[in-house]
Amino acid sequence: MDPSAIVVAIIGLIGTVLAALIQAAPTVRKLAGIYRIGLVVVGLAIGITIGLLVADRVVPCTYARIAFPAGSRSQAEAVTYEVPSEVTISWKPAACPMTVQYYQKNSLLGEYRNVVSGTRLTIGAPGSGETQIKIWNEGRPAETPCDSRWVWVR
Secondary structure, rough: OHHHHHHHHHHHHHHHHHHHHHOHHHHHOOOOHHHHHHHHHHHHHHHHHHHHHHHHHOOOOHEEEEEEEEOOOOOHHHOOOEOOOOOEEEEOOOOOOEEEEEOOOOOEEEEEEEEEEOEEEEOOOOOOOOEEEEEEEEOOOOOOOEEEEEEEOO
């Protein structure tokens, strides 16, 4: 499950609990049922809104995903994602510095450490063809990249 969804769910739950506590107040107990239901809905709306606003900020870097360039998770589809040899690479969450590697014929050809999202990198010689881009974070096990994409270097 996506960590941001968990955060949204937890904050929504907190909003519901707060709405229930507000309903328990003596003055609120005297209100008609429709108003009490309205308070629950408002509590949920506030909790979910806050969750959505902060969700992007709490996703750990170990869950980063490549946002650009577009590519395939399947090696067989790499040819449909043409990119120049020098490409801007970005990921989300963008605040995470990453190690970027590129592979051709299952061999590591290059690595860039502590790269910030939106950096322009060379991922092979012009016309070098099928290339895999991987992003890594210090918090991940060595054998597991955060994300990878197959592209075709034209």
